[in-house]
Amino acid sequence: MRKIESSTITNAVKDLCAKSNYNLPDDVLKSVNASIFQELGVSRDIRDILEQIADNAAIAKKEKIPLCQDTGTANFFVKLGKDVYIEDGNIYDAINKGVVLGYVNNYLRKSIVSDPIERKNTMDNTPSNIYIDIISGDKIEITFLPKGGGSENASALKMLTPSVGWEGVKEFTLNVVKDKGRDACPPLIVGVGIGGDFASVGLLSKRTLLREIGSVNKNTFYAKKEQELFSEINKLNIGPMGMGGSPTVFAVFIATKATHIASLPVAVSIQCHSCRRMKISI
Amino acid sequence: MKINLQDLILNIKDIKVGQKILLSGDIYTARDSAHKRVIDILNKGEDLPIDLKNSAIYYCGPTPVKPGEIVGSCGPTTSSRMDVYTTRILKEGVKVLIGKGARSEYVVKSFKKNNAIYLVATGGVGALISKRVKKSELLVFEDLGPEAIYRFEVKDMPLIVAIDSFGNSIFNKICPTFINT
Numbered sequence: 001m002r003k004i005e006s007s008t009i010t011n012a013v014k015d016l017c018a019k020s021n022y023n024l025p026d027d028v029l030k031s032v033n034a035s036i037f038q039e040l041g042v043s044r045d046i047r048d049i050l051e052q053i054a055d056n057a058a059i060a061k062k063e064k065i066p067l068c069q070d071t072g073t074a075n076f077f078v079k080l081g082k083d084v085y086i087e088d089g090n091i092y093d094a095i096n097k098g099v100v101l102g103y104v105n106n107y108l109r110k111s112i113v114s115d116p117i118e119r120k121n122t123m124d125n126t127p128s129n130i131y132i133d134i135i136s137g138d139k140i141e142i143t144f145l146p147k148g149g150g151s152e153n154a155s156a157l158k159m160l161t162p163s164v165g166w167e168g169v170k171e172f173t174l175n176v177v178k179d180k181g182r183d184a185c186p187p188l189i190v191g192v193g194i195g196g197d198f199a200s201v202g203l204l205s206k207r208t209l210l211r212e213i214g215s216v217n218k219n220t221f222y223a224k225k226e227q228e229l230f231s232e233i234n235k236l237n238i239g240p241m242g243m244g245g246s247p248t249v250f251a252v253f254i255a256t257k258a259t260h261i262a263s264l265p266v267a268v269s270i271q272c273h274s275c276r277r278m279k280i281s282i
Numbered sequence: 283m284k285i286n287l288q289d290l291i292l293n294i295k296d297i298k299v300g301q302k303i304l305l306s307g308d309i310y311t312a313r314d315s316a317h318k319r320v321i322d323i324l325n326k327g328e329d330l331p332i333d334l335k336n337s338a339i340y341y342c343g344p345t346p347v348k349p350g351e352i353v354g355s356c357g358p359t360t361s362s363r364m365d366v367y368t369t370r371i372l373k374e375g376v377k378v379l380i381g382k383g384a385r386s387e388y389v390v391k392s393f394k395k396n397n398a399i400y401l402v403a404t405g406g407v408g409a410l411i412s413k414r415v416k417k418s419e420l421l422v423f424e425d426l427g428p429e430a431i432y433r434f435e436v437k438d439m440p441l442i443v444a445i446d447s448f449g450n451s452i453f454n455k456i457c458p459t460f461i462n463t
Contacts, residue, residue, distance in 0.1 A: 045302070045442070049404050052440065056407035065409035066345050066355035069428075107354060109345040109428045119315065121427040150360040150382075150405065182453070183360045183383035185405035241404055242383060242453060243442070274406035 002081070002138035004282060006089030006097075009140065012280055013098025016144045017074065018106040020278035021066045024057040027213040028275045031250040032057070035187065035240075038247075049240040053273055068274045071108040072146030074099045074128035077207060083138035092130055095142075100124040111149065131203065140282040143210055151188070151272040154180035157202055160264040169194055169266050170229065176268040177233050177249075182242025185272035187250045189213065190233065193267040196257035205267035208255040210277055215253075222254045229254075240273075250275075284438060291336050291377045297399055297443055299450040304438035305401070309338040309380065310421070313359050315429040317367040324370065331422045332431060334374040341381035343428035344418075345408070353418040353434065355408030358382040361400070365389045372396035384453040385445060394449030401441040402452075414439045 024032075036050045060067040076095055086094065103110055103125040112126065113119040156176045160168045173192055181188060193205030217223040229252040239245035250273070259265060287307025290297060297303075310332060312320065323330055341361055345354030361381030364371075368379065369392040377398045382405040385393075393400055403411060417435035424430050444452045 048302075048440075052404045052407045052410055056410040059413065060355075060409040063409070065412055067409060068406045069342065069344050069355040069357050069408040070359070071345060071355075107346040107348045109343065109354070111343075111428065121429075123427060148406075153360070153363075183362055185382070241402065272406055 001083055001085045003085050003087050004140065005087045006094040008282060009086070009091065009094035010098040010101065012282055013076075013095050013142065013144075014102040014105070016142065016278055016280055017099060017102025017108060017146070018064075020144050020146060020276045021071050021106075021108055022060050022064050023278070024060070024067055025212075025275065025277060028250070028273070029054070029057055031187070031213050032273070035247050043245050045243055046240050046245045049243060053240075066108060067276065068148060069109055070111060070148035070150065071103065071125075072111065072148050072276070073152070074103075074125060075145040075147055075206070076128060076130045077143040077145065077210060078130060078132045079135045079141040080132050081137040081139045082134050084140055091132065091140075095130055096126045096128055099126050099128045131207075141279065142282070143277060143279040145206075145210060145277045148185075148272055148274065151184040151270045154184035154270040155205075155268060156180070157198070157265070157267040159198060160266055162262070162264045164264065166225065168264065170232070172266055173229055173268050174232060174236070176270070177238070178236060181236070181248060181270065182238045184270045185274065186238055186242060187240055187247045187273050189250055189271040189275050190229070190252045191269035191271065192229070192252065192254045193269070194254065194256045194265070195259040196265060197260065197263065198265060200257060201265040201267040202269070204255045204257055205269040208253040209269055209271045209275070211251075211253045213251040217254060219256075222256065226252045226254050287338055287378065288336075294377060294397060294399060294447050297446055299443050299446040299452050301443040303401070303441050303443065305441055306437045306439070307338070307435070309340045309378075309434050309436060311340050311342040311344065311356075311432040311434060313341050313343045313429050314363055315426045316423055316431050317364055317371070319423060319426075321367055321370055324374070334371070334376050337376050338378035338380060339371065339376055340434065341379070344432065345428070347418065353412050353415040356412050356415060356434070357408035358403040358405055361385060368392055372398050380441065385451070390445055390449055390451050390454075393445045394447060397447045399443060399447055400445035402444040403439070403441055411439065
């Protein structure tokens with residue numbers, strides 16, 4: 001058993017909240033810059049938007065100003081080694097304490113209301129969403145995905161019937177992007193979850209947003225389908241901030257899971273261009 | 283084109299969809315909860331704590347201000363959530379609304395009817411936009427946290443005219459087949 005004090009987790013989470021909101025991941029920035037190059041001589045308006053995104057990343061990093069005012073719902077994907085013993089507390093409290101310190105001390109926006117109807121702000125951005133997988137070993141790996149409300153609102157889930165197959169999944173995904181994509185700060189990253197059940201397919205689609213842009217799906221069938229959706233979505237003429245042209249998406253990621261003989265659940269998680277994610281290991 | 287808010291309002295008919303402008307002047311921030319509260323006050327027939335006549339509203343919920351700074355990160359939020367409030371807000375004399383994303387067809391008509399315009403800022407660039415805010419002041423509804431109403435004095439805020447006072451919408455132009463939900 002490896003003993004880890006809960007304060008170690010809290011402090012690590014506190015730093016994670018701040019750093020991830022100031023630093024756009026390299027793969028995302030690379031996609032932005034590649035798109036600026038592609039748009040050269042095509043559309044001045046679209047290039048301006050992409051250049052603003054790149055300039056924003058530079059300002060945010062240098063001056064420690066949040067990339068986006070929506071510093072998001074705090075989502076944590078945790079791999080907890082089974083040989084870890086957390087002293088003086090539990091992992092949920094340790095992470096939430098880190099969120100309070102991270103968001104309050106670093107002047108990040110508190111975007112959580114305690115009740116969806118009453119809508120009173122909790123003023124410390126908790127509670128966060130914490131998803132834990134138990135793995136072997138004695139380490140804790142925490143991946144943080146602060147996710148804005150605008151892109152989250154564009155996400156959707158549907159229980160399809162098995163007969164519609166891949167074409168049904170594709171049609172649904174394209175419709176989600178068509179209907180709501182331009183309000184979700186494109187260029188987007190689209191996570192498609194297929195299978196599982198109603199409860200698990202949403203998480204499946206969200207978790208796949210943690211993949212790096214440019215990473216290839218290990219399943220060759222779905223690797224091809226990701227490419228297919230990528231090129232179809234980029235033909236929708238939504239473009240950066242819905243101003244037309246392309247790119248509409250930087251990447252499409254698909255994750256699948258076993259499902260019931262009667263079911264074909266599909267969830268489409270929409271991620272904005274300000275795709276903040278960061279991983280630490282304790 | 284550089285323009286200050288009062289000149290823009292005086293010459294609103296000259297502003298055309300697709301134009302790029304650098305806006306200067308005083309604007310209010312207000313998003314979901316502030317809108318709801320403003321509408322509630324109007325419905326009760328009470329006086330508003332801010333003057334909406336010939337004003338501009340920016341759909342924005344900034345991050346808190348760090349000590350020694352003017353403003354936090356302050357990009358636009360999705361405008362369509364404010365569609366339900368917009369006709370009423372425009373009736374009160376607001377001439378310029380600023381946000382991101384498309385608007386419903388009935389809202390496009392309200393802009394035309396009320397001789398008002400809708401401008402879009404790039405979403406997700408709150409750090410960049412914060413550099414164009416020269417003063418910020420919390421005005422009312424402090425209890426709403428990030429949804430309180432602030433007054434921003436902006437200088438050269440980069441915007442695109444998305445709906446003009448003739449009811450032309452940039453989004454319909456780009457792809458008229460999209461459904462405006």
